[in-house]
Amino acid sequence: MGSTMLGLVKESREPGAVLKEVPVPEIGHDEVLVRVKVSSICGTDMHIYNWDAWAEQTVITPNVFGHEFAGIVEAIGNHVFNVAVGDYISAEGHIVCGWCSACRSGNAHVCRNTRSFGITAPGCFASYAVVKASNVIHNAANLPLELACLQDPLGNAVHAVMAGDIVGKSVAVIGSGLIGLMSIAVAKACGAGQVIAVDINPYRLEMARKMGADVIINNSIDRLSTALQEFTEGEGPEVILEMSGNPEALKEAIVGAAQAARVSLMGIPPSEVALDMSQIIFKGIRLEGITGRRMYKTWQQMKGLLHHHSLDISKLVTHTFTLERYEEAFELMQSGLCGKVLFLHEATSEYELGNLVRNEAYQEV
Incomplete structure (x- = not known):
């Protein structure tokens, strides 16, 4: 691992983004470093990319954006005991305080002190990302990458x-x-x-x-x-x-x-x-x-639906791009003539994408 990586950065408070070399993030004692395998574009990312009134009021710049991903843990902080190097994970995107009245009454999803991964904190449109160990969601080994990275928006649904x-x-x-x-x-x-x-x-x-x-x-x-x-x-x-x-x-x-x-x-x-x-x-x-996912009740409900094959959303994935072709990806999203658009990160093969390559709707572009 080098000291820098490619990251898609919302650098200025205007439409667009910049792909550039940025430092590989350092982890704190309660955080993990994840090698991002697959990420996906969300409607929120479109707000950020297009830079509308909501983005102007909400988003911190400069910042690597993106918040839907799946990847492999590369390193863990010295106070992390629930995650190991090599784990296959996704993550809850709301970084909450844990001590406010909302957090203490089962409503952490509306914590007034929330920082949001990829919005007000560095996100996943990069080779590596840092997440709180408490936010880690372990994925079943047989959950295809293209479904694992969709759990954040699926949780909203x-x-x-x-x-x-x-x-x-x-x-x-x-x-x-x-x-x-x-x-x-x-x-x-x-x-x-x-x-x-x-x-x-x-x-x-x-x-x-x-x-x-x-x-x-x-x-x-x-x-x-x-x-x-x-x-x-x-x-x-x-x-x-x-x-x-x-x-x-x-x-x-x-x-x-x-x-x-x-x-x-x-x-x-x-x-x-x-x-x-x-x-x-x-x-x-x-x-x-409705904002985000109820932490962590929604994740348990979602896992039940996915792991027991009660729910199939694989047909939603229609296109993949490398991160270097982000402008084409966002243009396609803007057109509305697509389903879910994924970014394949370094060393992600078609074999690893499991069901995706067998999906008739899928198009590699």
Whole structure:
């Protein structure tokens, strides 16, 4: 291991990024150094790359970004006892304090002192990354790399779906981005009744159908509130998972929701959203914010779904790039004509990618 490595850096507070030589990070007494094998681009990374209002308010620069990965432990701190060199791991991306009231009451995922891996702390779009030993998630030896690196966003989907009763319920997923697509698969795996997928992108709507959606709605054609009620016998969906962050879609979803519906919000709006509070109050709608994964309940639920083959999200991975071709990768993500886009890091072979090379949707580019 040299003293420097290639890292994709958000160097200045404007659109774009820079691939450059940066120092290999040093570990503290409670941290581990990971050789990154595979990483993937998230919607949050798109916010950072494009540099929108959310990024301006949230992201620290300069910083190596990226937070979805799988890799091999290269070194451990002298106070680390739960991780060994050679372990195959991923990691929880929220670095929390452990002592605030949220952390001490089972709500560490909303710790007010959170630092976020790849957002306000150095991330994984590099050869090596450092994570807290307490955040390490050990992967089963037979879990393919391409699935292991998707656990962070999959955890968001699991958290959103399982934040309330789901069995037998009608569910609308607003926004068929990657976490929305995962939510469709998770909802079906967890016993949802009818699942409705909503988007304006025909490519993504077709992917939604492949992930198990019973109904697809293109809300650039159909008024969303009307369509939601039409496909639920006039009642509206009992559960709405808002993954788009689109203000108009959220307003329409509330109008179209069932009485006493649960509306879980994960999409990040670009600005403030004005809602008709009378709809929420008199329909008895429960609004809730979803951020990250419940630490570590969501991870246990997710492992149960993955390890017992109740859930298959391998079809979501459609393209891979080397880190050197990051501009093409982000351009493809921007187009919306892809599923999950992965970066293959040094010494990662097709053989190691397991199921990926057998996936008909997969394209090496």
